[in-house]
């Protein structure tokens with residue numbers, strides 16, 4: 001389409017951001033005070049890291065995922081988002097893998113002073129978040145911000161977060177967001193959403209600040225053909241998914257099958273390593289410990305990611321509630337796909353498939369759920 | 378505080394390479410601070426020599442592999458309120474415990490020109506096989522964070538937090554990319570105890586289990602996975618029968634894979 005015939009994108013109607021102008025979006029975000037975080041190819045996987053330039057994005061990279069396997073390939077595609085996901089979602093940027101919560105200092109008279117250590121944080125703009133990542137983010141928000149004691153560190157980082165979503169165009173073999181209802185198209189929770197086409201990005205805003213950034217780019221309207229292509233792409237991304245959970249609410253079925261022999265069978269394959277929970281964008285378990293200074297006068301209170309697959313997770317004084325892998329795997333599945341309904345009003349699985357790809361022995365949550373719950377009505 | 382009131386600490390060496398003692402010597406400025414908190418009564422590599430003096434805490438490096446080791450460890454135990462093993466040798470017998478799986482006499486005869494000068498036991502064994510051990514620190518070698526953490530906790534009169542999770546947990550906390558999933562490397566992280574900070578995967582190589590077995594290690598599942606990655610049973614056996622071959626979980630797994638090879 002030639003600029004002469006282009007209509008300016010009206011307020012919140014989709015515009016078209018040509019590939020060669022993607023840098024303008026990054027620049028606009030930087031000018032608004034955001035540090036840009038985008039996908040990069042590092043050590044054989046797509047990771048979210050600091051970016052300054054679109055040249056750092058994974059141009060032409062394709063990713064093949066399967067149970068216990070993740071392989072990248074180079075293609076001559078002009079696309080930079082033609083892959084499904086990497087091991088992280090947005091989680092590590094808000095729920096830090098390790099952080100200091102407070103410092104306790106002992107005064108001369110023996111009394112203790114506590115000082116909270118608000119984390120230094122710069123507003124982040126995450127570029128390339130997927131629909132499943134946004135669904136997971138909404139769940140983590142419920143966990144960390146809901147209730148009477150919102151997590152202050154999470155809240156500060158969350159406040160500053162700007163999200164540029166990219167609708168998924170190349171789901172992995174491990175993806176099943178269509179079955180959980182969380183993707184592949186991002187429908188809410190973003191500031192800007194992009195659909196990547198061969199001739200550019202169909203761009204729409206989902207918030208006032210997103211609209212302000214897009215307005216500043218003075219995009220021309222996307223054509224009807226481009227809108228149709230974006231929609232087609234979304235439908236296709238949904239149709240190609242082969243995996244699915246046996247149902248959206250497995251709570252009753254899982255708790256009716258606590259003695260199913262499959263728990264023991266999967267325990268013989270499972271390493272109880274915690275990779276699945278670590279890459280899961282909704283898992284929030286953590287442990288806390290004191291890290292005293294050598295002089296003994298003060299101590300840092302540290303929080304780090306934990307997992308229902310560790311011994312410490314179910315240790316209560318002198319007793320480990322879940323000493324073996326059977327009970328730990330059962331805890332993971334019954335909580336994620338069962339208990340979450342009662343706690344957060346929905347399943348804890350958004351269908352991202354990460355726990356399947358990043359499990360060193362390729363255990364597939366959808367296969368285990370089918371074996372234990374059977375076909376659902 | 379008067380210097381005489383400081384707790385006394387000894388660092389003993391048994392059959393080992395001295396690497397774990399470096400965890401103290403490499404502390405830099407922190408070592409000065411440690412010296413203000415405790416008196417090192419015996420630490421041969423650093424200077425002080427009083428192997429038989431009574432101490433509050435004895436750090437023991439090395440395995441029991443000679444007749445002399447056997448006698449000395451009994452004396453160390455008698456003279457120490459708290460005995461802490463440091464490293465794979467003291468805690469699991471070390472790489473030298475491989476001799477336990479072979480005919481040690483034949484090996485010595487094969488290696489040394491004058492085997493009659495070699496005074497070693499047939500087996501290399503961990504300290505806990507001989508005397509009561511109060512705390513075990515794994516690693517080949519242990520690092521400064523571990524020894525300082527243990528020392529600080531003991532000075533407070535408490536046990537340090539135990540580290541028994543799998544290396545994978547720390548690997549993921551560091552956002553390191555898994556070398557097994559992306560490159561098919563036979564990584565021992567899923568059965569190995571954390572403590573190193575998942576060092577090897579952060580440099581793109583597979584963990585070789587120098588921190589010994591984690592709690593609840595599923596060695597059989599990992600061995601099957603290694604075979605799936607193309608390792609022959611003998612190669613799988615070698616992954617387990619290495620630095621911590623004397624740890625029962627690894628020894629059993631290694632011998633089992635070895636049998637599959639021989640059978």
Ligand code: SF4
Nearest residue numbers: 280349350352353355
């Ligand atoms: S359970 Fe697995 S597929 Fe579901 S959200 Fe977590 S990592 Fe993704």
Ligand code: SF4
Nearest residue numbers: 270271273274276359
């Ligand atoms: S399911 Fe896989 S990733 Fe999860 S604990 Fe078991 S072996 Fe590890």
Ligand code: SF4
Nearest residue numbers: 545548555556564566
């Ligand atoms: S690289 Fe090794 S230690 Fe790290 S997650 Fe993979 S298997 Fe575990």
Ligand code: SF4
Nearest residue numbers: 573577584585587588
């Ligand atoms: S990754 Fe494994 S081999 Fe490497 S230092 Fe850690 S425990 Fe030792």
